[in-house]
Amino acid sequence: MTVTPTRTRTAARGSTALRRFRPWYPSPYLLVGGLAWLALTLASWRVPMCCDFGQHAAVVERLRESLLHPRHPLADLPGEGSPYYSPYALAQGLFARLTGLNGIATVRLATPFHLAVLLTGLGRLVRVLTPRPWAPVWALAAVTLLWGTERAWWSGFLNLVSMTGNLGYPSALALGLTLWAWALTADRALTADRDRAADGRGARPVRFVGPGGLPGLPGHAALGVLYGLVLLIHPVTFVAAALGAVAFAAAPGRPRPALLARWALTAATALAVALAWPYCDVLALAGDTGLDVMHRQLYDRLPQRCWLAVVLGLPALCVRARRAGRPWRDPLVLLFALDCAALAYGWFSGRWTYARLLGPALLPLQLALAVELAAPRPWSRRRRALGVAAAAGAACALLTVHAAALVPSDRFGRLPHWPSYDWAARHIGRGEPVLADGYFAPRLLPGHGADLVAPPWPDPLLGEAERGRRLAATARYLDPATGRAGREAIARRYRVRWLLLTRWKRTPEEAVVVAWSRETGEVLARVGRAGP
Structure with missing residues (x-):
């Protein structure tokens, strides 16, 4: 009996082991995609909260308060039937509750996860x-x-x-x-x-x-x-x-x-x-x-x-x-x-x-x-x-x-650079209605947990007719021709607790100025009692 077959089998087993433990090299896409993930994540975190960010942060805030019965994400209304409460939004709300993070931080942390799924x-x-x-x-x-x-x-x-x-x-x-x-x-x-x-x-x-x-x-x-x-x-x-x-x-x-x-x-x-x-x-x-x-x-x-x-x-x-x-x-x-x-x-x-x-x-x-x-x-x-x-x-x-x-x-060219409203959010209680003037404040304040009298975005749950009435009521409240009685009626109807006014608007006599922004000149004023 010769030993040649044994040598052949030994060599085969050795070559199989070499193939099994051969070194692994990352693919070109893994390297380039990893660098793109890191660069885009850092670039995204550099952009301040703007555009629809406040809306999505508001959704997380409402679910953070109540996973089963969240309020409307933008207004002082019930939230049953809102299409914003998706399975993923529910997962974000649960994550926020477990970690103690607010809606803004939760949306920020979603960036690398979303980017990883995309890539x-x-x-x-x-x-x-x-x-x-x-x-x-x-x-x-x-x-x-x-x-x-x-x-x-x-x-x-x-x-x-x-x-x-x-x-x-x-x-x-x-x-x-x-x-x-x-x-x-x-x-x-x-x-x-x-x-x-x-x-x-x-x-x-x-x-x-x-x-x-x-x-x-x-x-x-x-x-x-x-x-x-x-x-x-x-x-x-x-x-x-x-x-x-x-x-x-x-x-x-x-x-x-x-x-x-x-x-x-x-x-x-x-x-x-x-x-x-x-x-x-x-x-x-x-x-x-x-x-x-x-x-x-x-x-x-x-x-x-x-x-x-x-x-x-x-x-x-x-x-x-x-x-x-x-x-x-x-x-x-x-x-x-x-x-x-x-x-x-x-x-x-x-x-x-x-x-x-x-x-x-x-x-x-x-x-x-x-x-x-x-x-x-x-x-x-x-x-x-x-x-x-x-x-x-x-x-x-x-x-x-x-x-x-x-x-x-x-x-x-600059990316959108919206002002921060942390200075106002420190005074506004969670769920307190705000009558806001201007473009930026109504879009960012909901992300801090505040409600709006008139949401700036179309909303299937609220309806365009009701949103139009709320926008008209906001315009009447800010109109200098509207008397104090008219303003108080609007404030009672929508349970207004705060006014956030641009520097071009005059603060009503019944409002108490609480804070103002050095960056934009906007004024935060309290109407009536401070509590909800």
């Missing part, structure tokens, strides 16, 4: 589209820089300057979960397509790659739960999520009846999650038009906000459409067509809230460009020209718009 979801989706390791890096650069040369500042937009101010909002988390949901949907569609090809039916392979995810019916049900959470957290983002689900599920071609039943399970599970949520009926928001007016401005100067993404991404998308043979067989092409149709519907129908789909509508263009640039070298002349144009476009956008997010200099 991992983007990387996962790109890896479904292509196995090239540098594709997620190019995708991150494209979605953050390649928009336009005019600032697109709105929550749920992934450009660099907008994320710096809006990462703490629920819309950022909803978009990150949407990216994950799209990636998992594409996984399930790809698995079904491979199974059909294995059955010998000659199915045409889809143009994206990736593992199958959870097997069978449990995977589809879990995917439905994910879509249901997006619907509850941010209903506008769910519209984009649903369009993407259709695009990624339908791209492989005509599915078998069994697969159609599984997708029906996904849709039914998402609907069941929304209907089972006891805090509000989120499906009733489909007919609400109160938010349309405030979104009208998003359609203004739309080409200036997105022309770089269109000019650079559309050629790459056309290449994908030509390679697929039939354009609707490519998920990015189909998703772009659906998003454009929804944007056009919003414009022609007057449902301007659909302008929030601008960010998701640009994603197919940006991802198609990233996948095209990540192709293995040597590059063709066309691809080299596209790469040079993309680099020039990114540099142009960075110097004209997005450098303000990273460089604190007026040379590149």
